[in-house]
Each structure stands twice: as structure tokens, then as C-alpha cells.
Amino acid sequence: MADPKKPRAPFAPWDRRELPGTFTVEETAKRVGHYKWVEMRLFEALGGWVATVPELDVKMRLGTHCYKHAWHSELWHKRLPELREMNPDRLTRPPNEAMEEFFKVLTEPEDQGQTIEKLVGVYRVLIPRKIAAYTYHLNNTSTITDAPTIRSLKLALNDEFEDWRDGEMLIQALIETDEEVERAAAHQTRLEKIMLRAGGVAGPGSLGSVPETMTEEVPV
């Protein structure tokens, strides 16, 4: 056995974590507040839709996914006070009005014959955007100072990838005609345009740089 008194480097050679990160404490809290708002709106919608979809496999999947996003919102809710936000409700808000509009349109489909629209909004528009924003955050925050956020992001991302795959496979299984392909595409396009205006789930800068065409974040 090696000499226990022999000095060792504080970081093992394979541990490449670094101190610098892109986000301040305040910026992180703001993003986390947006994440919590989005996860809440999503789990509420999935829970509400369960009773409106006749397809049994979809019904049961939505029930399962509903909890995962509720759990993510709880992770973010608990992280806020650790980021010096002692009133978590204050930052639990959408990044801008476009994001509010996005959820309004996302939750419009209600009829039993609109399962494709319901799934497309979540699994072809929202969840890919969440994966993108979470991944950007994961890859740019300080791997040492912000380790708790990283852990939550990794846990959430694992669910997002699984749910995205589930949802996409359900959509592929449900779409059987050209007309249904067009319906799915039309709803996706409508929502993508609103999401573009929102700038992503954390607003402009969800993926770092803000496009020149995009105005500054509009507070709600």
C-alpha cells in the first residue's frame, strides 16, 4: 500500500473539472426559475391531458411523464433558495410573454382526436428545446462551484432523453396518413415560431448567444 503520508494532488490526474463558469449566482437563479416555471406548466398539461386521450398506451405514458416533470420542478424549486433566492415564487416565471403564449397554444388541443397535436407540441418542440437549454447550461457552468445544479441537470436530462424517445415513438406509431403528417407539421411549425420569438425555454440566451434579430428579454 502507498505511504498514506505522501502528499497527493488535490485533484486526481483524471479529474479535469475547472473553476470558471459562464453563469453568476444571479444568472443561474434566474435560469433555474424559468426552468421551474416551464416544468410546472408541462406537468400540469400532461396531467390534464391524461383524461382527454383515448389511446390507452398514450394515456399511461402521459401519467408517467407527468410525474417526471413535477419532480424536475421540485428539484429547481429546492435549488432556488440555495442560490440566494429566498422567495422561490419570485423567480418562478416565464422568461417572456412569448413563452406564456407558447404554453397557451401548447395546451389548446383538447379534443379526443387531437392526440397527435398534444404529443407533437411536447415531444417535437418543447422537450428538444429543454434538452438544448439544459445541455448548454450543463456544458457552460462551473463544474466545481455549481456542482449541485449540474447534478440536477444531469438527472433531468436523463428523463428528458427517455421521454423524448417515448413521445417520438408514440407520434410515429400514431401517424398513418399524409394528412396526419401535415397536421403534425403544421402544429409543430406554429409552436416553433412562437418558441423562436421566446428564444428558448430560458429566453434569449438559452443557448448562449442572442441572435441579432432578437430583441432583449421582455420581462413579464
Place this chain on the structure above:
Amino acid sequence: MKKNMPPDELARDGRFVRVNMVERISDPRNGRGPTGGRVGARLTPDRPGAPDAARALMHGIFVGEIQALEGAGRTCWDFEVGAGSDDVPFQLKLDMARQCWDEARHCEISVKLSEWMGTEIGEFAESTFLFEAACNPDPVLRLTGVNRALEGLAIDVFNTMKEFGNVVGDPVLEFCEDWMLADEVTHVKMGSDWLRRLTVDDPERRKRALEFQRIVDKLFSGGGFRGDDEDSPVHLARRFREMAGFTVDEIDEISDLARQARAEARARTAGATAGAAAEAG
């Protein structure tokens, strides 16, 4: 998407058959008479028609789990987070989302168990009386109706099916019912805890909620289908109910309600029989 969805809008595929509660309990395969009075007995393998009764009960569990899933989901959607009387705490919504996951698993389990017992979806009819408990616009009353009355009934039913699985030597049935029973104890405990917390400063609201629960519990007793009497097909699972936060007095009250429901069902049956005899005469 609107708030407060009525039961007749619950979405189902073409296999499901929707009937009202009277039509459902009049199904002769359940061992009941046409007026709903029990003519069967405790669910045991030697009871006449036991396989059909067990399959009917399992199909009832399956559709009940779907409605429980839908009820928990609608509670996530119908109420805003806040401190107002129409609002709910954030943590309560998280609990309802958790319940969604649990109920979705129960749907998966019970549809597989139904197959295992030789039943197809839609072979027995569905009534929406369970979901009706999840339609109250007052969140405290809804929670009490769903998490104390409906989920309490689930405790009794799962315990009965677990015992039936043990008696008939079906380890798969016994194993699955035991897992679902664990979840239901959790759900009832959630309901007991939230009822206490949300009404701590509002005894009048607590009284209303418990009164609503009594009404629902009496309805769910199904004319003596669930109760403490020896020949009740589904017995009150007293030990598990106590684990879930029911007091002995509360369980005794449900037992009394079940006896009342049974006596009323018998009176209806007798009245119907007398009426039929008078017509024939």
C-alpha cells in the same frame, strides 16, 4: 384545455363499454340481482361463479385505476398554486403528479393481471362513479373524496384480491396486489395529511370535507359490496387503513355506512320484488 372536466367526456378507445352504476352492478356475472342487492358472498374460490366474479373485480380495478389516474391528472391541471380557497400548495400538486405515475403503473399492472386471468378489455362494462369523486371543484373536498374515499376503497379491494390470490395459490396476483396496496396506503396517507394541513384553521371546511367523504364512502360501499360483514365480497382492510391515517372510529363509521347501504339495497330489492309480484298478480 378547460378546467373541471365532466365524467362523460373521459376519453376511451372503442373497446370500452360505458354504463351507469346500476347497469354495471346488475351484470349477472357479478353475482348480483337485477336491483343491485347482493346475492353472492365473500370472494372465495368455492363460491359459485367465483372465476367470473374475480375477473369482473379485476376489470373493475383496471378501469378504476384509469379513472384514478385521470382524477389525479386533472387535479394537477384544474387548480392553481396559491393560498386562496380555490388554490392548492405547490407540494400538493407534486403529490398528485406522483399519484399519476403510481396510477399509471397500476393500470399497467391490472391490464396485465386481467390478461393473466383470461379477461379482455371491455369484457365488463365501465361506470364513471369513481371519477365523479374527482370532480368536486373544492380542492379539499376533491382530495378527501379521491385520496380518502376512493383510494381507501382501493386499499380494501387490493387487500381482498391479495388474500384471494393467496387462497387460490396465485403468487403473481398476490405479489402484484401487495405492491399496489403499498402505493394506495401512501395515497390515503397523503389525503389524510393534506386534509389535516389544509383545514387546520378552518374546522367548518374540514367538516364539509368529511361529510363529502361520508357520502362518497357510502356510495362506494356498493350496497354492502364493501363492508365488515362476513359475506361482504370486499372487506374493510382495517390494519392498512390505520397505517394510512384513519382512526379506529373513522373505520367504524365506514363500517356503519356500509351496513346502512346494505340495508337500503335490501329494502330496494324487497320493494322491487313486491312490485313485480303485485304486477304479476
